[in-house]
Amino acid sequence: MxxxxxxxxxxxxxxxxxxxxxxxxxxxxxxxxxxxxxxxxxxxxxxxxxxxxxxxxxxxxxxxxxxxxxxxxxxxxxxxxxxxxxxxxxxxxxxxxxxxxxxxxxxxxxxxxxxxxxxxxxxxxxxxxxxxxxxxxxxxxxxxxxxxxxxxxxxxxxxxxxxxxxxxxxxxxxxxxxxxxxxxxxxxxxxxxxxxxxxxxxxxxxxxxxxxxxxxxxxxxxxxxxxxxxxxxxxxxxxxxxxxxxxxxxxxxxxxxxxxxxxxxxxxxxxxxxxxxxxxxxxxxxxxxxxSEGCERWLPVILIASDGFMQLLPGDELYPEEPDWTGEMPILSVDKKREDLRKKDSKLHRIEHQDHQVIVYMNIVPNYKHISPLITDPKDEAHCNSRL
Missing domain, CATH: 3.90.79.10 (Nucleoside Triphosphate Pyrophosphohydrolase)
Structure with missing residues (x-):
């Protein structure tokens, strides 16, 4: 150990x-x-x-x-x-x-x-x-x-x-x-x-x-x-x-x-x-x-928006260059809605939460020949690469 x-x-x-x-x-x-x-x-x-x-x-x-x-x-x-x-x-x-x-x-x-x-x-x-x-x-x-x-x-x-x-x-x-x-x-x-x-x-x-x-x-x-x-x-x-x-x-x-x-x-x-x-x-x-390709180490980073929160994953344009590995830093927050944080042409890899709703947004290519989640969001498919 x-x-x-x-x-x-x-x-x-x-x-x-x-x-x-x-x-x-x-x-x-x-x-x-x-x-x-x-x-x-x-x-x-x-x-x-x-x-x-x-x-x-x-x-x-x-x-x-x-x-x-x-x-x-x-x-x-x-x-x-x-x-x-x-x-x-x-x-x-x-x-x-x-x-x-x-x-x-x-x-x-x-x-x-x-x-x-x-x-x-x-x-x-x-x-x-x-x-x-x-x-x-x-x-x-x-x-x-x-x-x-x-x-x-x-x-x-x-x-x-x-x-x-x-x-x-x-x-x-x-x-x-x-x-x-x-x-x-x-x-x-x-x-x-x-x-x-x-x-x-x-x-x-x-x-x-x-x-x-x-x-x-x-x-x-x-x-x-x-x-x-x-x-x-x-x-x-x-x-x-x-x-x-x-x-x-x-x-x-x-x-x-x-x-x-x-x-x-x-x-x-x-x-x-x-x-x-x-x-x-x-x-x-x-x-x-x-x-045999290996895999990524994923540390989700919490970002609190005005209408819910999200977990940012590596590859997302909002993912910090130096994530807080120790958990000693304050949780990130912004005074914007989740939708406003999804700009056109944004690189997205995030899990969004609001009440009991959870949606994965991903429009980047996974590393190590992995596969993206099959995503479902009936209200907004523009930022998703596939639909369940």
Whole structure:
């Protein structure tokens, strides 16, 4: 772990997309209360669902919000004992993960930091994948591992979830929830490895400083994505997570618009990106082809306007040359309306907020061969590059 960080806590999050079998499959969404809502999947539409977990109302960070699985990195994720678990891959650069072509001068510090100076021989790109897999197991019961003898790579087809006895996994899950170090012990005793090759680099979001209280809970989060060949057995933990939903990206956004679920800006933005892909195979191929390009480190900068506020993202013409990384500067504000800040020919990359309405404006080309969010704003499409 990077014990020198003052303003950030490192974390990892995993976007899980799972295929449905049959064009008329019936979905069952758990609501934690024992009730289920069934939605019939129409013909010629999305053939996969994305996992969203509802955080407990008692959570100090994003209470009640629907989020992707994930959480804080633990020292055990960087344990040198993982070298024994990955013994057939540990001698390869990054344990056999594809090399990222991104220039080191622009590489995200969460991946670039030399962990050997903290005593770990596990590269950050490996450890944060271990963290994402462990947290997904803790929060949803989904275990993404492969046999320790498996000769795998990141160009593999859709991932298959390991088939273990549910009762045995439930016992291990309780142990891992009590102490993340048990995840390493579990992999050792089961003779398996976290399937780090099934996770593809997707993004890197930092928490903006919205208020004085939020400054104590700011996260530097690596986002990965994994495509599964079928929807796995999922069960919430009734602790940090109170319920879950498997939804298409458009379904999630429509539920959010109807104020039936709460999405944080990163989830809203990334789900909007996924709306471009109605086919899981297309999404998976995009991930494989794009991940080696790397990604940007995004620190949203809050700008308060007279009729709402916005989160400025890199590339926006109002994004400061030196953003406030420490959260010690006052929040930016202007005495103008949001519309007035969208001038003709402006370079826009922002998430605007007013009451319960959130809109992404983006008219710049994404870096690292990524894809723009599929944007919807029925009142103003002039500044959007596509419409949902």
């Amino acid at each position: 990077n014990v020198t960080l003052t303003h950030w806590r490192e974390a990892a999050s995993l976007i899980v997309a799972a295929a449905l079998r049959g064009a008329q499959a019936v979905l069952k969404h758990s609501h934690g209360s024992g009730l289920e809502v069934q939605t019939r999947l129409p013909q010629n539409t999305f053939d996969y669902r994305t996992l969203l977990l509802q955080r407990s109302p008692m959570s100090s960070f994003l209470p009640n919000a629907h989020v992707f699985p994930g959480g804080l990195v633990d020292a055990a994720d960087f344990s040198n004992r993982w070298l024994n678990v990955f013994k057939s891959h540990a001698q390869k650069p990054n344990f056999g993960l594809p090399l990222v072509k991104q220039d080191l001068s622009t590489r995200c510090p969460i991946f670039l930091t030399d962990r050997t100076k903290f005593g770990s021989l596990v590269p950050g790109e490996v450890a944060f994948r271990i963290c994402a897999i462990r947290e997904t197991f803790e929060e949803s019961g989904i275990l993404l591992v492969v046999p320790e003898s498996c000769d795998t790579n990141s160009s593999q087809p859709l991932t298959k979830v390991a088939d273990y006895d549910h009762e045995e996994l439930a016992r291990w899950r309780l142990k891992v929830q009590s102490d993340p170090a048990h995840f390493l012990q579990m992999c050792t005793e089961l003779g398996c490895m976290p399937n780090i090759w099934a996770l593809h680099e997707w993004g890197n979001w930092l928490t903006p400083a919205i208020s004085q209280n939020e400054k104590k809970r700011r996260y530097d989060t690596a986002f990965f994505i994994c495509c599964l060949e079928e929807k796995p057995h999922t069960i919430d933990d009734q602790k940090e997570i109170t319920s879950f939903k498997w939804l298409t990206p458009p379904e999630a956004i429509e539920l959010w618009r109807a104020q039936k679920i709460r999405l944080a800006p990163p989830q809203f933005y990334e789900l909007s990106r996924m709306c471009h892909f109605s086919s899981l195979s297309e999404l998976h191929r995009f991930n494989i082809d794009r991940a």
